[in-house]
Amino acid sequence: MGSAAILVLKLGALGDIVLATGPFAAIRAHHPGARITLLTTKPYAEWLRRAPYFDDVWIDPRPGALDILGWLALRRQLLAGGFGRVYDLQTSGRSSRYFQLMRPNPPEWSGIAPGCSHPDADPNRNHLHTVVRQKGQLRAAGILDVPPPNLDWCATDLARFDLPPRFALLVPGGSAHRPEKRWPAPSYAALARRLSERGITPLLIGTGAEARVLAEIEANAPGARSLLGQTDVASIAAIARRAEVAVGNDTGPMHLIVTAGCRSLTLFSNASDPALTAPVGRDVTVLREARLEDLSVDRVAESLFR
Structure with missing residues (x-):
C-alpha cells in the first residue's frame, strides 16, 4: 500500500502483546513507507517504543463510560492523526468503540467493529489460538505473510x-x-x-x-x-x-x-x-x-x- 498514516491498536495484556509481535512485523512490511502509530496502554508504551515496528507510540487514556470530555479528547486525537487505515488487534468492545468515534468518515478498519471496511468475519474466530486468529484477520485486510512472534529486538544490559x-x-x-x-x-x-x-x-x-x-x-x-x-x-x-x-x-x-x-x-x-x-x-x-x-x-x- 501507499504511505498513508497507519494506526495499530493493541492495548494489552502482556502475553497478547507478545503474540501480536508477528502481526506488528507484518503490518510494517506491508506498509514500508507509512508512518505507523501504536495505541497501547501505559505499562507497555516505553517498552514498545524500542520496537522496530512503530514511528510513534500513544498511550490510550481509556476514558470511563461517563467521561464525555475524555471521549471527545480521544476523538480529536484520533482524527488529528489523519490515519488512512487502522488495524484493531485488540478486537474488544472498547477498541471497536474507537471506530465509532471516528465517524462519520472513518478510515479503513481491520477488526470486528460493525460496519468496518475489512471485518474479520470468521465465525470461529473466538475458538482459534490468538496467532491463528490474527493471521485470519490480517488476511482479510490483504496481508498474507505473517511471521511468528519475535522478540529479537528486545534487549537490555544484564x-x-x-x-x-x-x-x-x-x-x-x-x-x-x-x-x-x-x-x-x-x-x-x-x-x-x-x-x-x-x-x-x-x-x-x-x-x-x-x-x-x-x-x-x-x-x-x-x-x-x-x-x-x-x-x-x-x-x-x-x-x-x-x-x-x-x-x-x-x-x-x-x-x-x-x-x-x-x-x-x-x-x-x-x-x-x-x-x-x-x-x-x-x-x-x-x-x-x-x-x-x-x-x-x-x-x-x-x-x-x-
Whole structure:
C-alpha cells in the first residue's frame, strides 16, 4: 500500500502483546513507507517504543463510560492523526468503540467493529489460538505473510543481575484474581530444590503483588534466588535467552520467556485453554491438569529433566 498514516491498536495484556509481535512485523512490511502509530496502554508504551515496528507510540487514556470530555479528547486525537487505515488487534468492545468515534468518515478498519471496511468475519474466530486468529484477520485486510512472534529486538544490559553460570527461571505468579491458574508455592519450592541438586540456580521472577509467594518458595528452597521487583519486560526476555529452562504458570512473563527462545514448561489448569492462548516459541511444552494442585512435582520434573 501507499504511505498513508497507519494506526495499530493493541492495548494489552502482556502475553497478547507478545503474540501480536508477528502481526506488528507484518503490518510494517506491508506498509514500508507509512508512518505507523501504536495505541497501547501505559505499562507497555516505553517498552514498545524500542520496537522496530512503530514511528510513534500513544498511550490510550481509556476514558470511563461517563467521561464525555475524555471521549471527545480521544476523538480529536484520533482524527488529528489523519490515519488512512487502522488495524484493531485488540478486537474488544472498547477498541471497536474507537471506530465509532471516528465517524462519520472513518478510515479503513481491520477488526470486528460493525460496519468496518475489512471485518474479520470468521465465525470461529473466538475458538482459534490468538496467532491463528490474527493471521485470519490480517488476511482479510490483504496481508498474507505473517511471521511468528519475535522478540529479537528486545534487549537490555544484564550486568546488574550478576547472573549465575547455570540457572532456571521460575514464574510462580499470575493474576491475583485467578488463583486457580497458579501451581502451589510448595510445589515450586520442591522443584527448586531438585534444580539446586543438579547445580542449577532457580531464579524467581515476580512483582510486588507476588512477594508472599516468592518469599515462601525462597524460604523452603535455600538455593533459590528471588528477583522480586527487579525485572522489567526487556530484562525478562534478555535473562530468558541465557536460562537453561523456565517453568511457570499461564501468565504474561511466560510468553516473553518462551518467545525469547528459552526452553519452557507452561502449566495450565482448566481455568484457561492452551489451544487458545499457549505461548509460542521454538521449544515449549504445555502441562495441563484440571486443578493445578493435582499436578505432581514428579511429572513436572520428568518433563523438565528429559
